[in-house]
Amino acid sequence: MSGAMVEGWRLAGLDLSNAVAIRPSGRPVEGLRVVTNFADAGLPPRLVILGVKPQQLDEVGPKLAGWITSKTTLVSILAGVEAKSLRERFPKAGVIVRAIPNLPVSIRRGVIGLYSEEVSEELGFELSQLFAMLGYAMWSSSESALAAIGSVAGAGPAYVARFIDALAKAGVDRGLTQELAQTVALETVLGTSWMAATTQESMDEMVRRVASPNGTTEAGLAVLSRDDVFDKLITLTISAASRRGSELAEEARRSSLLAEPQGTA
Structure with missing residues (x-):
C-alpha cells in the first residue's frame, strides 16, 4: 500500500526528492531514494509513513523508535493496530496518526480514512492536503469509525x-x-x-x-x-x-503488554 501511495503522489506531481524509502530488501521504489537500514536514511524526518505488515511491527518498531524524534509525525497505515498500541511503541514521536488508504490511491481515486487524538488544527490541515492528492480523504471521529472505513473502503x-x-x-x-x-x-x-x-x-x-x-x-x-x-x-x-x-488490534495490544518489563514481587 505504501507503494500505491507513492505512485499517487508522483502522479499528482508532489516533489519527493527528499523522501527516502527504508526497505531491507533494497528493492527500488521509483522516484525515491532507497536504503536498507535506518543508519543510511539520514537525519530523523518530519514525517514517517509506517507501512509494514502488522505482524512485523515488533520487529521494525524498536529500530524506528530509536530514529524518530519529538518533531516527527508518524503516520501508520497498519490495519488494526490502534493509536494506543502505536504510542506505547513510539513514545518519542511528536504526533501519531492512523491512516487507512485503499489501493486506488495509486491513480488518485482512493479513499483514505484518517484518525488522531494528537493532531493540531494546522497539522491536520496539512495532512488533509497531502492525502487529498490521493483521492477522498476524511478525518474519523473515533477508531471504530476508522475501522468501519477500513472494512468497506480498504477491503x-x-x-x-x-x-x-x-x-x-x-x-x-x-x-x-x-x-x-x-x-x-x-x-x-x-x-x-x-x-x-x-x-x-x-x-x-x-x-x-x-x-x-x-x-x-x-x-x-x-x-x-x-x-x-x-x-x-x-x-x-x-x-x-x-x-x-479486531483480532489484529488485540494481537498488537497483547504483544505490547508482553514487551513491557515485568515488576518484582
Whole structure:
C-alpha cells in the first residue's frame, strides 16, 4: 500500500526528492531514494509513513523508535493496530496518526480514512492536503469509525474485483469470449460508478432507471433480492474483514503488554 501511495503522489506531481524509502530488501521504489537500514536514511524526518505488515511491527518498531524524534509525525497505515498500541511503541514521536488508504490511491481515486487524538488544527490541515492528492480523504471521529472505513473502503476493491470477475464469468457462460466478457463487465461497473458519482443519484434511483417492470433486469434483481441474500452476503463479508481487524488490534495490544518489563514481587 505504501507503494500505491507513492505512485499517487508522483502522479499528482508532489516533489519527493527528499523522501527516502527504508526497505531491507533494497528493492527500488521509483522516484525515491532507497536504503536498507535506518543508519543510511539520514537525519530523523518530519514525517514517517509506517507501512509494514502488522505482524512485523515488533520487529521494525524498536529500530524506528530509536530514529524518530519529538518533531516527527508518524503516520501508520497498519490495519488494526490502534493509536494506543502505536504510542506505547513510539513514545518519542511528536504526533501519531492512523491512516487507512485503499489501493486506488495509486491513480488518485482512493479513499483514505484518517484518525488522531494528537493532531493540531494546522497539522491536520496539512495532512488533509497531502492525502487529498490521493483521492477522498476524511478525518474519523473515533477508531471504530476508522475501522468501519477500513472494512468497506480498504477491503472493498478486492470485493468489487471479485464481483467484476463473476459478472465476466456469467458473460462467458453465455458465449462471450473471456476478453470481451471481462471488458464488458469492467466497463459496466466503471460506467455505473462514474454515472452515480456524476449525477449524485441514489442507488435505488439508478436501479429504477435500468429495471423496467417485468423486464429482464427485474428478473435478475428478484434473485439478488430474494430473502435479502445479496445484502446478507455483503454484510457477512464486511463483518469478516472487521473481525480480522479486531483480532489484529488485540494481537498488537497483547504483544505490547508482553514487551513491557515485568515488576518484582
